[in-house]
Amino acid sequence: MSIEIKHLNHIYGENTIFEQYALKDVxxxxxxxxxxxxxxxxxxxxxxxxxxxxxxxxxSSGDILYNGESIYRxxxxxxxxxxxxxxxxxxxxxxxxxxxxxxxxCFGPKNQGLSQQEIENRAAEALRLVGLDESxxxxxxxxxxxxxxxxxxxxxxxxxxxxxxILDEPTAGLDPKGRDDILGxxxxxxxxxxxxxxxxxxxxxxxxxxVSRLVVMNHGEKVFDGTPKEVFRHYKELETxxxxxxxxxxxxxxxRERGILLDQDITTVEEARDAILSLWKKHTCTAQPxxxxxxxxxMEETKC
Amino acid sequence: MGIIRAVNLIFDYIRHDExxxxxxxxxxxxxVSLDIKEGSFVxxxxxxxxxxxxxxxxxxxxxxxxxxxxxxxxxxxxxEEHLWDVRKTAGMVFQNPDNQIIGNIVEEDVGFxxxxxxxxxxxxxxxxxxxxEAVGMTAYRxxxxxxxxxxxxxxxxxxxxxxxxxxxxVLDEPTAMLDPNGxxxVIRTVHELNRKEGITVLLITHYMExxxxxxxxxxxxGGHVVMxxxxxxVFSRVKELKKYSLDxxxxxxxxxxxxxxxxxxxxxxxxxxxxVDSLVPILGGKxx
Amino acid sequence: xxxxxxxxxxxxxDSVLHRLDPRTKLFGTLVYIVSLFMANSVWAYVAxxxxxxxxxxxxxxxxxxxxxxxxxxxxxxxxxxxFNLFLTPGTPIFKIGFLQMTWEGLEFAGFMAIRLxxxxxxxxxxxxxTTPNQLTDGLEKSxxxxxxxxxPVHEVxxxxxxxxxxxxxxxxETDKIxxxxxxxxxxxxxxxxxxxxxxxxxxxxxxxxxxxxxxxDLAMAMEARCYRxxxxxxxxxxxxxxxxxxxxxxxxLLYFAVxxxxxxxx
Numbered sequence: 001m002s003i004e005i006k007h008l009n010h011i012y013g014e015n016t017i018f019e020q021y022a023l024k025d026v027x028x029x030x031x032x033x034x035x036x037x038x039x040x041x042x043x044x045x046x047x048x049x050x051x052x053x054x055x056x057x058x059x060s061s062g063d064i065l066y067n068g069e070s071i072y073r074x075x076x077x078x079x080x081x082x083x084x085x086x087x088x089x090x091x092x093x094x095x096x097x098x099x100x101x102x103x104x105x106c107f108g109p110k111n112q113g114l115s116q117q118e119i120e121n122r123a124a125e126a127l128r129l130v131g132l133d134e135s136x137x138x139x140x141x142x143x144x145x146x147x148x149x150x151x152x153x154x155x156x157x158x159x160x161x162x163x164x165x166i167l168d169e170p171t172a173g174l175d176p177k178g179r180d181d182i183l184g185x186x187x188x189x190x191x192x193x194x195x196x197x198x199x200x201x202x203x204x205x206x207x208x209x210x211v212s213r214l215v216v217m218n219h220g221e222k223v224f225d226g227t228p229k230e231v232f233r234h235y236k237e238l239e240t241x242x243x244x245x246x247x248x249x250x251x252x253x254x255x256r257e258r259g260i261l262l263d264q265d266i267t268t269v270e271e272a273r274d275a276i277l278s279l280w281k282k283h284t285c286t287a288q289p290x291x292x293x294x295x296x297x298x299m300e301e302t303k304c
Numbered sequence: 305m306g307i308i309r310a311v312n313l314i315f316d317y318i319r320h321d322e323x324x325x326x327x328x329x330x331x332x333x334x335x336v337s338l339d340i341k342e343g344s345f346v347x348x349x350x351x352x353x354x355x356x357x358x359x360x361x362x363x364x365x366x367x368x369x370x371x372x373x374x375x376x377x378x379x380x381x382x383x384e385e386h387l388w389d390v391r392k393t394a395g396m397v398f399q400n401p402d403n404q405i406i407g408n409i410v411e412e413d414v415g416f417x418x419x420x421x422x423x424x425x426x427x428x429x430x431x432x433x434x435x436x437e438a439v440g441m442t443a444y445r446x447x448x449x450x451x452x453x454x455x456x457x458x459x460x461x462x463x464x465x466x467x468x469x470x471x472x473x474v475l476d477e478p479t480a481m482l483d484p485n486g487x488x489x490v491i492r493t494v495h496e497l498n499r500k501e502g503i504t505v506l507l508i509t510h511y512m513e514x515x516x517x518x519x520x521x522x523x524x525x526g527g528h529v530v531m532x533x534x535x536x537x538v539f540s541r542v543k544e545l546k547k548y549s550l551d552x553x554x555x556x557x558x559x560x561x562x563x564x565x566x567x568x569x570x571x572x573x574x575x576x577x578x579x580v581d582s583l584v585p586i587l588g589g590k591x592x
Numbered sequence: 593x594x595x596x597x598x599x600x601x602x603x604x605x606d607s608v609l610h611r612l613d614p615r616t617k618l619f620g621t622l623v624y625i626v627s628l629f630m631a632n633s634v635w636a637y638v639a640x641x642x643x644x645x646x647x648x649x650x651x652x653x654x655x656x657x658x659x660x661x662x663x664x665x666x667x668x669x670x671x672x673x674x675f676n677l678f679l680t681p682g683t684p685i686f687k688i689g690f691l692q693m694t695w696e697g698l699e700f701a702g703f704m705a706i707r708l709x710x711x712x713x714x715x716x717x718x719x720x721x722t723t724p725n726q727l728t729d730g731l732e733k734s735x736x737x738x739x740x741x742x743x744p745v746h747e748v749x750x751x752x753x754x755x756x757x758x759x760x761x762x763x764x765e766t767d768k769i770x771x772x773x774x775x776x777x778x779x780x781x782x783x784x785x786x787x788x789x790x791x792x793x794x795x796x797x798x799x800x801x802x803x804x805x806x807x808x809d810l811a812m813a814m815e816a817r818c819y820r821x822x823x824x825x826x827x828x829x830x831x832x833x834x835x836x837x838x839x840x841x842x843x844x845l846l847y848f849a850v851x852x853x854x855x856x857x858x
Contacts (some may be wrong), residue, residue: 042453042483056771079777087775094765095772097797107794111777142801146352156776173480175351175510177549202483205554242485247554247576254580258589269554273561276583280567283588366812388818396816403809408725408757415828417817422824429828450760464817 001067001163001196003030003053003085008062010048010220022048024220026062030164030198035190037207037228038200040217041242046200047090049217050166053198054078054085083112086162090169092153093146101127101144101152102137108160126159127152129193130185147178151185158189165189166198171206183210205246208232208267216243229265248272307377307472307504308340308363308394314371315358332358334527335372342471345498345505347515349538350524351549359524360476360508364394377471392421395465399477401457402449410452410460411436411445417468428467435463438501439493455486459493466497472504473497479511487511512539513553516574523548536572555579601660601716602723607652608836609721614730616837617718623844624714627851628707636854637706643847644710653720661716662709669708676701724756725829733831746822754810762803769798 010023023045030036040046051057052064055071055078064071071081089095098104105126109119127136130151136144141152150170157165167186171179187210190197201207207214207228214231216224218241224231232238235245235253245267252266262275315333320326333355340346350356361367362374365381376394379386395417398404407413411432418428436442439459449457458478465473475494479487491507491514498505507514515521521538523531525548531538538545542552542560552560559573559582569582584591609617624643631637648658662669682696722730732749739745770780773794780791 041485051771054775056774079779082775082777087772089768089772089775092772094802095769095776095794095798097794097801107773107778108776111779160776175549176551177351244484248558251555251558251576251579254576255583255587255589258580258584258591260583260587260589269558269561272558273565276558276562276587277565277567279587283586361812364816366816388820391816391818396813398809398813398816400806400809402761403806404813406754406757406810406814408723408753412725412828416814416819419825419828420818420820422826425826425828425830428826432828449757461813468817 001032001084002065003028003164004063004065004068005029005049005052006063006065008049008052008064009060010045010052010057011060014060021220023052023059026220026222028215028222028225030196033190033194033196034213035187035197035211036199037211037214038198038217039202039204039207039214039243041202043219044217045220046217047168048220050087050168050198050200053164053166054082054087056087079111083160084162085164085166086157086160088154088157088165088167088170090172092157092170093141093149095156096141096149096153099140100138101132101141104141104152105155105159108156112160122159122161123155126155129158129189130155147174147181150174150178150182154182154185162195164196164198166200168200169202170199171201171203179206186210204232204244208246216241228267232267233264305375305378306339307342308338308506309375309378310336310338310359310362310372311375312337312372313359313362313369313374315355315362315367316370317358331527333362333369336524336527336529337372338522338529340472340504340506342504343498343502344519345495345507345517346520346522347507347509347518347535348522348524349510349512349515349550351510354524354548355527356508356524357476360396360474360506363474363506364391364396366396392468393471395468395470395473397458397461397465397473397475397478399480401454401461401481404461405449405457405464408448409445410441410447410449413449413460414445414463414467417464421468431467431469432463435466438466438497439463453486454482455489458482458486458490462490462493462497466501466503470503472506474506474508476508477510478507479509479514487514510550512545512551512556516553523550535574538572539574540572601657601720603653603657603720605652607650607721609647609651609717611834611836612721612840613831613833613837614722614726615734615831616833616840617722618727618730618734620840620844621714621718623848625711627848628710628714630851630855631707632703633854636851637703639847639850639854640710644713647714647717651717651721653717657720658713658716661712665708665712669705672708673701673705676704725753728753728756729827729829729831744822746825750822758806761806762799765802766795766799769795769802 005026005028008023008026009021012018012020012022026049038046038049048057052059066081066084069076071078096104098107102123105123106119109122114122132148132151132155141149144152170182170186174182183206186197186199189195199207199211211228214224214226214228215222216231216238223241224234232245232249235249238245248267248269251272252262252264255262256264260279262272262279266272266275313333313336317330317332319328321328336359348356348359358367362369362381363376365387368382374381376390379390381387381390405413406416414432414435415428418431423431436445439462441456441459441463444452444456449460452460462473479490482490494505494507495517497503507518509515516535518535521531521533521535522529523538523545530548531541531544539552539556542557545552553574555576556573559569559579563569567586573579573582583589628640631640648655677693677697678691680694680697680700682694685693685695685698728749732745735745774780778791778794780788780795783791
């Protein structure tokens with residue numbers, strides 16, 4: 001599986017005085033099994049970009065190749081593309097409409113023209129993946145909690161067995177626990193089901209924890225593309241475009257300014273903790289060579 | 305006596321299940337008593353389902369308690385004759401920016417409250433001008449709300465409430481549907497109003513970073529108040545907060561873990577500067 | 593992007609027409625429409641043209657915005673013109689098979705076309721120079737007398753105003769829901785009428801539910817801001833007639849007298 005985006009442009013109001021670039025010369029290649037984070041402020045074009053990947057929006061110019069084939073060639077089946085590239089919109093629970101949960105999840109496979117047996121198998125499998133057991137099947141989707149509704153909506157897309165799963169701000173409006181649940185689910189889908197995942201988000205901290213590659217958009221253009229650590233090195237530039245690196249990045253840089261030279265690629269709490277603790281050991285051992293620390297906690301044995 | 309007083313509040317959502325012909329009862333609030341001082345900035349934190357939104361709706365009579373009483377400026381919300389005075393005194397801002405803006409133009413929406421109150425035309429304009437100024441949206445007064453960002457819409461909603469000249473504002477998860485910029489905008493506006501106009505603020509949220517500058521933080525879980533203190537008090541109990549499905553800012557979490565590993569760091573670290581200042585002497589860094 | 597569609601396309605500029613009381617403009621549009629149906633001679637249409645051109649000039653709105661409104665009736669125009677052109681009995685000009693164009697047909701079709709165009713342009717001027725709020729305020733004030741016969745004028749006006757506010761929002765939501773269902777393989781385009789109707793269910797159900805949710809939220813917000821119906825409400829932008837409105841009413845009288853005279857004379 002591969003997606004190649006070549007010189008993609010999307011222009012609103014072309015050739016009028018209102019001409020505006022929603023996407024400008026975007027070049028991007030997505031490889032099989034990647035877990036990509038797509039970040040940008042509101043209006044940066046990140047949602048617009050995702051809607052091009054499954055053909056909901058058509059580019060003004062440029063090309064998109066799915067598995068080497070242009071999706072704009074004559075006779076290409078967009079319907080089939082949408083089975084392969086699943087897109088979960090923001091607040092996906094707003095698309096629920098069926099009488100009961102199971103029927104709603106069946107909607108996708110039904111549109112794929114599969115046999116009744118296969119439709120039901122896929123729906124059951126999808127619901128299992130999102131952690132909703134049979135007791136939910138006959139319930140009305142409108143009586144579930146917000147987090148449960150969202151999982152039903154995600155199952156509705158998973159039931160189509162896509163190769164690529166794009167999630168647009170899947171944690172929007174959820175509380176911290178809800179957020180962790182959904183992101184944990186997405187990670188599971190990536191690790192266990194080997195799906196290629198594109199996660200569109202605002203939250204740098206969420207993204208830093210899960211993705212292996214970060215693409216940053218600004219005013220319709222791709223401005224950064226690399227591992228989270230590589231991207232967060234540009235934290236000052238990120239700020240000028242209205243984004244921020246995880247709070248830990250700032251802590252590390254502030255400490256470095258005061259002469260405490262931690263590795264500047266630290267982006268998570270765990271990494272920061274480990275680095276600071278080992279620096280502390282070294283420092284206290286050199287300063288007071290005969291005093292060992294009493295509360296070892298989770299540290300390894302103090303070696304002085 | 306605080307401007308907002310809740311006495312033994314109990315609220316049950318009762319849903320009648322047609323099929324099984326019985327009532328399903330959700331005990332959203334199980335006995336909450338709180339006293340909010342006038343002019344203070346109080347935050348109520350809790351995960352979804354903790355009862356915090358139900359509590360908010362009880363503040364201005366949208367919901368009436370199953371048991372117990374809510375007093376706004378010593379008026380009972382359950383007193384029908386005081387209901388409109390209660391709502392004038394305790395204004396409310398809701399979660400969905402679009403679903404609380406009624407006017408087709410910003411300034412007309414801000415004037416909606418005073419219009420309902422029967423305020424004379426000239427004074428409506430004075431109030432609208434002042435409220436728009438207070439939230440920094442004067443430049444947008446003739447715009448359609450559809451052209452505004454989420455944060456701007458919420459500021460218009462706040463202006464609409466301010467135009468009613470309330471003594472306190474209750475904000476029910478006003479930032480839940482906003483992006484980080486919008487969230488900052490709204491919280492900054494609310495703090496300014498609290499500081500400059502002396503409005504009592506009751507902020508319901510689940511975002512920890514929004515409550516760092518509050519005077520008092522109340523944590524709810526399972527329909528009860530489970531923690532109540534200054535931000536520093538509450539934030540220092542990281543493990544407890546996690547038990548209540550709440551998140552802490554990364555600095556606070558880091559400080560807590562370092563402390564648990566034996567480093568001598570004060571409790572309740574809230575900002576990057578505080579953490580850095582406490583680490584520098586321990587790790588042999590330079591003074592600022 | 594869809595949010596930029598404002599109903600009726602209000603064009604913000606300062607002109608005499610923009611400053612008129614909305615009731616004056618509503619009445620004027622009514623007078624104009626009636627006059628168009630009363631016109632049955634060239635002179636009447638000349639009078640109507642003068643009236644229209646005067647209004648267009650006074651509104652200071654560029655012509656191209658007026659013409660936009662006509663785009664939507666192009667099909668209707670073509671159909672009615674062709675019907676009248678070929679199916680009116682009378683003195684023939686030429687013949688194609690059973691279709692025959694007559695002088696009477698030409699005249700009739702011509703008048704019909706002008707009438708349609710003028711009708712649309714006249715109404716367009718109304719919406720180009722009056723905000724939706726002004727329109728509902730104007731209707732509310734002028735139809736206030738219906739209160740005495742039990743019509744809840746204020747409530748209806750409030751409903752219209754809120755509907756206008758939410759139409760762009762609901763349009764955008766429809767688009768979103770449509771895209772979300774298309775992402776799940778829904779097909780809104782192919783199939784016969786019955787299939788297409790069935791395909792609308794995944795679109796309409798979520799839309800209705802969303803609309804109901806918004807209505808509930810909005811009701812709560814309105815109550816929280818002390819709304820309790822029309823009683824005791826004051827207005828931020830109350831309507832009152834100025835001298836220019838009175839002069840305009842005078843103009844209507846004049847115009848209508850001319851139309852009446854032409855009709856009676858011919």
